Structure formats: structure tokens, C-alpha cells
Amino acid sequence: MKIVRSIAKMQELSRQTRSAGLTVGFVPTMGYLHDGHVSLIRLARESANVVVVSIFVNPTQFNSADDFTNYPRDEKTDEALLEEEGVDILFLPDAADVYPQGAATRVAVSGLTDYLCGAFRPGHFEGVATVVAALLNMVLPDVAVFGRKDFQQIQIVRRMVRDLHFGVTIVEGATSRERDGLARSSRNARLCAAERAVAGAIYAALSAGAQEYGRGQRSVSVLKQAALRRIEQAPGFRVEYLEVVDPDAIKPVDNADERSVMAIAAWLGPVRLIDNVTLADQALAVTEGTSTGAQSPAANTAIPTHSGV
Numbered sequence: 400m401k402i403v404r405s406i407a408k409m410q411e412l413s414r415q416t417r418s419a420g421l422t423v424g425f426v427p428t429m430g431y432l433h434d435g436h437v438s439l440i441r442l443a444r445e446s447a448n449v450v451v452v453s454i455f456v457n458p459t460q461f462n463s464a465d466d467f468t469n470y471p472r473d474e475k476t477d478e479a480l481l482e483e484e485g486v487d488i489l490f491l492p493d494a495a496d497v498y499p500q501g502a503a504t505r506v507a508v509s510g511l512t513d514y515l516c517g518a519f520r521p522g523h524f525e526g527v528a529t530v531v532a533a534l535l536n537m538v539l540p541d542v543a544v545f546g547r548k549d550f551q552q553i554q555i556v557r558r559m560v561r562d563l564h565f566g567v568t569i570v571e572g573a574t575s576r577e578r579d580g581l582a583r584s585s586r587n588a589r590l591c592a593a594e595r596a597v598a599g600a601i602y603a604a605l606s607a608g609a610q611e612y613g614r615g616q617r618s619v620s621v622l623k624q625a626a627l628r629r630i631e632q633a634p635g636f637r638v639e640y641l642e643v644v645d646p647d648a649i650k651p652v653d654n655a656d657e658r659s660v661m662a663i664a665a666w667l668g669p670v671r672l673i674d675n676v677t678l679a680d681q682a683l684a685v686t687e688g689t690s691t692g693a694q695s696p697a698a699n700t701a702i703p704t705h706s707g708v
């Protein structure tokens with residue numbers, strides 16, 4: 400595996416690959432890699448000849464300096480995992496190169512950021528869109544892979560790529576889940592044992608909403624009540640939002656249809672967890688018994704307060 404820090408070198412390697420008639424698949428990450436990233440890397444491998452993974456903890460998408468500082472990092476373990484996965488290039492750009500002195504350009508995808516995470520994390524998606532645009536220009540991939548867990552993010556990236564005519568195909572990787580259904584995320588490492596024991600309730604709540612949908616219920620307020628009842632059985636959660644949205648407009652709807660997505664953000668101790676499902680697909684998975692996890696949350700487990708790592 401080549402480790403590349405220079406943007407010019409990265410661009411040169413991509414251009415060489417493409418002029419040799421090969422394709423470049425790209426997985427942008429912020430590191431602290433887990434099985435969810437591995438599944439995206441394998442998808443990139445299926446979609447392209449040469450796989451590039453970037454690790455860059457992007458300062459402009461964090462809402463607080465503390466969150467940026469506390470974001471978990473472990474470059475050595477990440478490097479070993481990428482080597483084992485047969486990744487061709489690990490791209491590690493420096494913040495000073497990504498954002499050169501006096502950088503004044505921002506990419507804003509309007510409309511799609513009004514609800515869900517966009518409503519609670521001002522500036523977050525501008526930071527994401529700006530860095531993804533910059534990374535696409537640095538890596539020059541044919542295909543870029545993003546995880547479905549960050550549903551609003553991938554919709555924003557798709558719109559940006561379409562509107563600004565980036566010549567790249569965006570591929571969506573399914574949400575990778577733990578046995579209890581918890582969506583894999585680098586932030587999960589900051590949950591203490593008691594929090595981790597109940598964290599699967601977030602997925603169980605989405606599944607409960609989907610089950611109501613599967614029974615024929617279309618009223619979003621009823622679907623939301625079913626999901627909220629489920630999450631309230633687990634101690635320690637503070638729900639930030641629970642919405643059912645149209646997936647293209649990312650706007651809440653009153654009545655769900657077969658494309659509607661139920662999305663949630665909830666705090667558990669120091670960690671903000673997010674997740675989402677397409678209600679119709681999840682209803683089917685629950686009925687057919689193919690949905691991951693969704694075991695009962697361990698009700699009445701005490702959550703100690705701590706400041707996290």
C-alpha cells in the first residue's frame with residue numbers, strides 16, 4: 400500500500416491509473432476505521448481497479464472544538480487494517496494543504512440541509528460538501544463510496560456531484576450493523592459499557608416504526624409514536640429528532656409512502672447517534688426476519704454519567 404500525503408502526487412497517481420485504462424475507487428473517511436468502513440472498501444474494490452482510502456479529520460464539519468479534539472484517532476491501527484484489506488493507496492492530506500492559507504470557498508447545498516442533522520448542526524454540511532468537493536478534486540476518482548448510515552450526507556453529496564458536474568459515480572454502501580442492530584460508527588467507541596448495552600434501542604425504535612408501516616399505518620405521527628415508545632423503554636436516550644422524510648427533498652411528510660425514510664438522532668451519554676431506514680424495506684425485513692438485531696433494549700440498566708473519552 401502506498402501512503403501519499405501530497406495532493407499533487409495523489410493527482411498524478413490517479414491520472415496515471417486512468418491513462419492506463421484502469422478505474423479509481425475512492426472511500427473518504429475520518430479514520431478510526433471499523434467493519435462499516437471495511438464494507439465500503441470492499442464495495443470500492445468491486446467497483447474499480449485501484450482503491451484509494453483517505454483519512455482526514457475535517458475540522459470544518461465539527462460544531463465544537465471539543466468534538467473535533469475528542470474525535471477518536473488511531474492512524475497506526477487504521478494503516479494495518481487498510482494494508483490487510485489490500486487497499487492500494489492511503490491518502491493522508493495535511494490540513495494546511497486541504498485548506499490553504501486564505502481559503503475562502505465554501506460549497507453549500509441549499510434546501511437539503513434544512514431538516515434532520517442540518518437543522519441541529521449549523522454549518523456541518525457546508526463543511527462536509529466543501530471537503531468532499533476538495534477530496535474529489537484531489538483523488539480524481541471514477542467511483543466514490545459513501546455509507547447509507549449518513550443518509551442526509553450521501554443525498555447532499557449526490558446533489559453536489561450532479562449540480563457541479565463532477566465526473567464521478569456515487570455508490571451507496573448499506574449501513575453496517577452490530578448484532579443488536581446498532582449502526583457502526585467511529586463515535587460508538589466513546590460509549591461506556593452500560594450505554595453500549597442499550598444503544599441498540601435506536602435501531603429497535605426505527606424497526607418498531609417500520610413494523611407499524613408494515614401493518615398498513617401511513618400516518619407519520621402514529622409511526623413516530625411507535626418508534627418513540629420503543630426508545631423510551633431504554634434509559635439514557637435524549638432524542639434530538641425523529642422524522643419521516645421524502646428522500647429526495649429531505650423534508651418531513653405527514654403520510655408515509657414506499658420511499659419514505661425514518662431518520663433519528665439521539666444522544667446517549669456523550670455520544671450523538673444517528674440512524675435511518677426506508678420504512679417499507681425495513682417493514683419487509685422485519686416480517687421476513689432478515690433485519691439485523693433489534694433485540695430488546697436492556698430496560699432499567701443504569702447509565703452512569705461520565706465525560707466520555
Ligand code: PAF
Nearest residue numbers: 427428429457527530549
Ligand atoms: O462520513 C465521513 O466520514 C465524513 O463526513 C467524510 C465524508 C469523510 C467527509 O469528511
